Amino acid sequence: MHAFAELREGTANSDPPVSTADQKTHMRVDSSTEDTYIAGLVLVAAGYVERTTRSVLMQRTFTGYLDQWPAESILLPRFPLSTVASVTYTDSAGSEATLSTGIYTADSSTPPRIYRKNGQSWPSLYGETHQDVKVTCTLGYAANAAATGDIPAELIQGVKLMASHLFEHREAVEVGAMPNEVPFAVRALLEQYTLHMVAKA
Numbered sequence: 001m002h003a004f005a006e007l008r009e010g011t012a013n014s015d016p017p018v019s020t021a022d023q024k025t026h027m028r029v030d031s032s033t034e035d036t037y038i039a040g041l042v043l044v045a046a047g048y049v050e051r052t053t054r055s056v057l058m059q060r061t062f063t064g065y066l067d068q069w070p071a072e073s074i075l076l077p078r079f080p081l082s083t084v085a086s087v088t089y090t091d092s093a094g095s096e097a098t099l100s101t102g103i104y105t106a107d108s109s110t111p112p113r114i115y116r117k118n119g120q121s122w123p124s125l126y127g128e129t130h131q132d133v134k135v136t137c138t139l140g141y142a143a144n145a146a147a148t149g150d151i152p153a154e155l156i157q158g159v160k161l162m163a164s165h166l167f168e169h170r171e172a173v174e175v176g177a178m179p180n181e182v183p184f185a186v187r188a189l190l191e192q193y194t195l196h197m198v199a200k201a
Contacts, residue, residue: 004064005131007077013058015145016042018159026160027167038167045162048182049155054078054111054195057151057159059140061085065131069122073107074114074135079195081112082138089133090126099123111195112139158189 020039024030029038046057056078066074069089084106087099103120107113114135116122125132141151148156165183 004074004077004135005067006065008063008065010061010063010136013060013140013144015058015142015148017046017057017142017148017151018042018156018163019145023160023163027164038163041163041166042159044166045159048162049158049190052187052190053155053193055080055155055193056140057142057155058148059138059143061136061138064135064137066133066135067130068125068127069133070116072116074133076112076114076135076137076139077195078139079110079112080139080141081106081108082140082143084114085136085138087114087133087135089123090129092124092126094126094128097123106137152193154189155193158186161186161189 016039018026020035020042023038023042024035027038049055050057054077059082062078064074064076087104088096089099091097103117103122105115105117107115141155142148161183165186
């Protein structure tokens with residue numbers, strides 16, 4: 001299987017996985033004075049959770065690039081997979097073409113994969129450029145704020161605990177940065193959802 005040579009994030013999702021109100025309840029904060037600051041900490045904490053686990057909490061579009069077809073399957077380095085919008089490639093004539101869905105199927109396991117179906121062959125590539133294969137897909141648990149219940153409870157709790165830690169240790173961190181010490185409880189919660197990538201073959 002092959003992992004992407006490059007994975008680029010496309011459209012953003014402005015909805016946070018934890019609302020400011022829920023985070024304040026978790027931290028037992030009643031005042032609204034620091035609502036903006038707390039909302040920023042939630043985003044920082046969510047980013048930490050995503051980087052640590054390779055998960056995507058709120059659904060976003062991504063485009064992955066390969067220089068060549070894999071022997072059997074394409075490995076996606078983030079999860080969970082929601083949909084594959086398209087697989088395009090530079091054909092032997094140098095033009096962009098869309099791969100027929102009859103040639104491949106997507107597996108939403110962890111890590112997600114795109115498989116070549118039995119009896120099918122990958123089409124010929126132009127072969128004179130990098131990134132001849134392009135996969136556009138949507139990754140993530142929750143489509144919007146109303147669907148955050150689709151995110152595993154352990155990941156949500158990890159966001160809340162991390163944001164609380166940042167709030168309590170603000171002298172050691174700025175919004176957008178991470179402290180040196182990460183609470184053990186956060187690391188323990190995230191471990192079971194952490195995707196450990198293997199070398200591509």
